[in-house]
Amino acid sequence: MASHGVPEPGSEASTLRHLSPDELEYLAGDEMVEVVPSESHKRLHFRGTYGPFVAGSRTAVPLWLAIMLKRRNKASIACPPWMTAESLERVLAAERREETFAELPFHYLEISSLLLSVAADDMGQQVDRMRVLLEDIENVRQGKMYKGMGDAAQRADGAIKVNRIGAMELLPVRTFFSAALSSMYDISGAKGRAEVARLQRVSAPDAMGGAAPKAGGGGGQYQGDLAAAPPPQQQSRLRRFR
Template sequence: MTTTSTNKIKLPVAAEELEFFAEEEPITIIPSFQLRHSANGMLSCVGGDYGPFRPNMPVEVPIWLALQLHKRGKCRIIPPQFLDIPRLQALITAEQSDLDSFQPVPFYFMEVCCLLFESAKDAFGDSFFQVRDLLQQFVNIRRHKIEDGLRMVAQASTIRLANLSAYEANLIRLNLQGSLNMFLKFSKVELMLENRAAAMTQPTPGF
């Protein structure tokens, strides 16, 4: 299977763009069909060859393809391991106990969750609402840590920003960009006032 890494995108970008990039992330499906026109059971697409597709045999494909097959009733999507309930509970505990850093998560974990929750919630069965609530709790913990870190920037304090997801990096970039723009605006005003004050203190020729 051929995939393209998109972790080096320029931020900030729109949420829709992040979801577009996340659609290339691999996910496991259980097909309910077989490609009879293909000798090796592979599906050739512009982005690469995927498969082989055989009934009840797990195969890894990009999320965009998994969602299309799921929409047509051609496969069952297996949620990523990081969305297992025990894994989410462990992540929440670790995130709460470590106030200075972030737990490692897939770069597009937020976008992947949104895509699955919107178009394939049945993949989670009866656990959907519990998974959703645990994920929301995990995201809130990380967001509060980000907000605390941004508030401490002006106090010469630091917070480790490794293991941020695309969504979180985008959020920080937007906040810092807004603060920087405001700082530059104030700096220009201060410079203008200083120049004006200096001009007013200069002696007038002829006096």
């Protein structure tokens, strides 16, 4: 599992930091779900090719098309396997048991919100249970994110594991997340530079045979070389704090 700090400019995570909930919901519309058409129809050619549609048989379409067909009473929407009450109960148990995040679709909050809003009658008899489980899962995962940020503040590398975090989950903490990490790295960098300077002061007398360099002596040249090229051990420490 990879560790990430501040997202790289131009990366997907960096781009998502600037999106609103409505924009994330729009992006989630491209996720594939299955519909059960109420009547047969030939292939549809609109922002892609979908179908053919056979009455009573499941067909995979983007979420935006599934919602359109549902609203026009042309199809029902099949509950995604990960969204059943049984699956969500397993996810919630794993979230509470493990420090890492359970695997869910990147837009799971947006997808579940749209489906429960538009097609709750298609989601089975445990819709209310599904709503509770989704809310519990979101709360547990959010707690893990905040805990991860607190733990990162105690480590020199300041790395936070963000694998499997959903797009919508990042929104409530994105501003604080970015500002806190930037401040933490600034502080860590300052501490690192201070530590390198301290080591240079301590090691300089040893390099001169146990005596501190005197004004006008050869120590001035050594100190210049030391500042320009720290010993390998100190270089390694310096890189770690960058």
